[in-house]
Amino acid sequence: MSGEKDRVERLQIMLSADELQALDNWRFSRRMPSRAAAVRELLRLGLAAEGVNFAGSGEKSSSFGMISPGVTKSRGEE
Numbered sequence: 001m002s003g004e005k006d007r008v009e010r011l012q013i014m015l016s017a018d019e020l021q022a023l024d025n026w027r028f029s030r031r032m033p034s035r036a037a038a039v040r041e042l043l044r045l046g047l048a049a050e051g052v053n054f055a056g057s058g059e060k061s062s063s064f065g066m067i068s069p070g071v072t073k074s075r076g077e078e
Contacts, residue, residue, distance in 0.1 A: 013039075
């Protein structure tokens with residue numbers, strides 16, 4: 001994903017004891033430096049498995065949507 005300097009959002013999650021053990025086992029088997037790094041990698045892998053592409057550098061979120069650019073709704077459509 002991005003470098004540490006690009007990380008501007010903090011995400012706090014709660015895990016069960018079993019989830020934390022599974023995370024730590026996965027992390028240690030891959031010699032990952034931290035739980036945070038393991039969570040970021042699992043998030044990246046999970047999103048990629050679902051076919052989610054990460055925005056390229058310089059692209060805005062408005063470039064990604066459900067309809068093609070230039071498609072407008074007709075009156076009365078929601």
